[in-house]
Amino acid sequence: MPPAKSSKGPVVGVDLGGTNMQIGVVSPERELLGESKRKTKSDEGLDAIVTRLISGVEEACAAAGITLRDLVALGIGAPGAVDPIEGVVLEAVNLRWDNIPIAEILSKRLGIPVFLDNDVNVAVYGEYRLGAGVGSKHLLGVWVGTGIGGGLILNNSLHYGHFMTAGEIGHTLILPGNPPGSRSLEHNCSRTAVVDRLVRLIRSNRKSILVKLAEGDIEGIKSKTIAEAFRRKDELTVEVIEETAHLLGVAISNGVTLLSLERVVLGGGLTEALGTPWVEMVKRYTRRYAFPDRCKKVEVVESQLMDHAGVFGAAMVAIDRMNAK
Amino acid sequence: MPPAKSSKGPVVGVDLGGTNMQIGVVSPERELLGESKRKTKSDEGLDAIVTRLISGVEEACAAAGITLRDLVALGIGAPGAVDPIEGVVLEAVNLRWDNIPIAEILSKRLGIPVFLDNDVNVAVYGEYRLGAGVGSKHLLGVWVGTGIGGGLILNNSLHYGHFMTAGEIGHTLILPGNPPGSRSLEHNCSRTAVVDRLVRLIRSNRKSILVKLAEGDIEGIKSKTIAEAFRRKDELTVEVIEETAHLLGVAISNGVTLLSLERVVLGGGLTEALGTPWVEMVKRYTRRYAFPDRCKKVEVVESQLMDHAGVFGAAMVAIDRMNAK
Structure with missing residues (x-):
């Protein structure tokens, strides 16, 4: 890896997902100076992904009014099991990557140090450093969208565990x-699971304004449509969301009871769409089940960085690891 | 706290439970030199417990061929929420203790440094330092007896969490x-829960050799009687134990999936009685549910220190914290 330049220049944060990659240039003052987006197109293979990623970095730099040469480091969050020390993606099913030394590959192409971590870890780290997790030593982040991901800060550090998959x-x-197929948290509480449940209940003749809101495409309902029905107090939607919050609270309270967590940050597409009433519901169930009583003081809060948590988190991973060297 | 003498002398480890206290003198070479037991009798209050504890320490010293003056430190594991830094039992329902600075109290009486931790933490620490957990950086200990307790080693240290209750x-x-009352792991998989289930099934006319083995007192069956029926392949007992191992495996796999644990140590009265076939069952279910696949390599092993884990662990807590100062 090339030696670090001054750690005081702009860094780039990359949130690499199976479908999209989101890229942002972050200043030493933690401001977002410019950003860009690309499709990941994982079926086109590693080289094509890397090329698209670098063109995205160039675009974000241009938007920030700087060049690639001004960057001092890159941080990247990738899905799946990663080795953050070696900078290797061990196994990422939705990227079709197996033991890919992505940090080294990007570092050679860009001539700057590159720091890798898991995508959800990176988003949780973003909240911990700049958002809803600031000041919390023991923190769980839970991202509820198509799937459900999570990340842990324990004793002020990202927790990886033995197999690097925590x-x-x-x-x-x-x-x-x-x-x-219907036992796990994700199988019961992801947006996908919520839609499945709504569709099943509507097919069994439960009334809902979702039928009208979805304009015929009930299987294709989006988080914001569900949120709209929820805000309008549609009985079926409220019932399904309440049960989802209940089961999510069960899983989160289990984490709080096992780890004695101070704070839980909720993020992801479904959380963003449903907002505060949803977070309050999840908090209520989490506190109901947390043990012992003193753990019922756990805070359950909403993401502040929202869909920029990954980009900011990746940038902060780069900044903090560079400074720790 | 009095200054530490040479850290090379014998230390005493105390495993303080709601019913009994177990005391042992441990040499610098980690040998048990002498031991004693006392009833706790928590209803008699703090002073009586402390007096009984000190007489137990004297007896253990006598058995070891030393005097109180030869001791260099005392380690103690107490039930409930404790503050290990301040040496205070924050809340121990079955001792009826609330904010009791037990380390300071014992230290004044004995004239040596005293180190406190939670009782299950101490047992897990014993396994980590001297038993089935040696060499494991990320470890969960689960003690299955009248209730179910647990302790975590993360990154080679006991994990306490924000509320000190992890x-x-x-x-x-x-x-x-x-x-x-029937949702938690303890409510389903403790020895108490197993006996409840066996009694209920026998009352609904399921056949079992337990009726004969228990000699009429079916509600009072002990772990070793259950183990005897299990060894003889009593159909009802095998069915109940298998389901118990299944549910325990669910809870443990959730810990493995969340924390990416390397090893799990099983201890407690029921584990000691049922032995290896039980541990193998729990291992099978834990590995079945652990996620992702790489976590299915988690080791699930039996306690090596058995009912001495608390005494050895308390002694090791004292030795290691004294040396860290």
Whole structure:
């Protein structure tokens, strides 16, 4: 890896997902100076992804009024199991990557130090450093969208664990008596699961304004449509969201009870769409089940960085690891 | 706190429970030199407990062929929420203690440094330093007896968390759809829960050799009687134990998935009685549900220190904290 330049220049944060990549240039004062987006197109292979990523970095730099040469480092969050020390993506099913030394690859192309971490870890780290998690030593972040991801800050550091995979709360089992495919948190509380449940209930003749709001495409309802029905107090939607908040609260309270957490940050598409009433519901159930009583003081709060948590978090990972060297 | 003498002399470890206290003198070479036991009798109040504890320490010293003056430190594990830094038992329901500075109290009486931690933490620390957890950086200990307790080693240190209560896996919810009082791991998988289930099934006319083995006192069956029926392949007992191992595996796999744990140590009365076949069952279910696949390599092993884990652990807490100063 090339030696760090002054750690005082702008850094770039990359949030690399299976579908999109989001790129932002962040100033030493933690301001977003410019950004860009690209499709990931994982089926086109590693080289094509890297080329698209670098063109995205160039575009974000141009938007920020700087050049690639002004950058002092790059931070990147990638899905799946990653080795943050070696900068290797160990296994990312939705990128079709297996043992890819992405930090080294990008570092050679850009001539700057590159720091890698898991995508949800990076978003949680962003909240911890700049958003809803500031000041919290023991923090769980839970991102509820198409799936459910999680990340842990323990003793002021990202927790990786032995297999480098810690935080996977979406894959904890909350209904072990259910058949396979409907036992985990993700299978019950992701946006996908919420839509499945709504569709099933509407098909069994439950009335809902969702039928009208979805304009015929009930399987294709988006988070914001669900949020609209929820705001209008549609009975079916409120019932389904309340049960979802209940089960999410069960899984989160289990984390609080096991780890004695101070704070939980909720993010992701469904959280952004449903907003504060949803976060309050999840908080209520989390506190109901947390043990012992003193853990019922746990804070459950909404993401502040929203869909920029990944970009800011990746930038902060780069800044903090560069400064720690 | 009095200054430490040479850290090379014998230390005493105390495992203080709601019913009994177990005391042992441990040499610098980690050998148990002498031990003693006392009833706790928590209803008699703090002073009586402290007096009984000190007479127990004297007896253990006598058995070891030393005097109180030879001791260089005392380590103690107490139930409930404790502050290990300040040496205060914050809240211990079964001792009826609330904010008791037990380390300072014992230190004044004995003239040596005293180090406090939670009782299950201390047992898990014992396994980590001297038993089944040696060499494991990320470790969960689960003690299955009358209740279910747990303790966590993360990054080679006991994990306390924000409210100082981490490790309470027994109070995580595994069957959230059940009525209150039958949702948590402890309510489903402790020895108490296993006996309840066996009694209920026998009352509904299921056949079992337990009726004969228990000699009429079916509600009073002990772990070793259950283990005897299990060894003889009594159909009902095997069915109940298998389901218990399944649910325990669910809760443990959730910890493995969330924390990416390397190893899990099982201890407690039920584990000691049922032995290896039980541990293998729990391992099978833990690995079945752990996510992602790389976490299925998690080791699930039996306690090596058994009912001496608390005494050895308390001694090691004292030795290691004294040396860290």
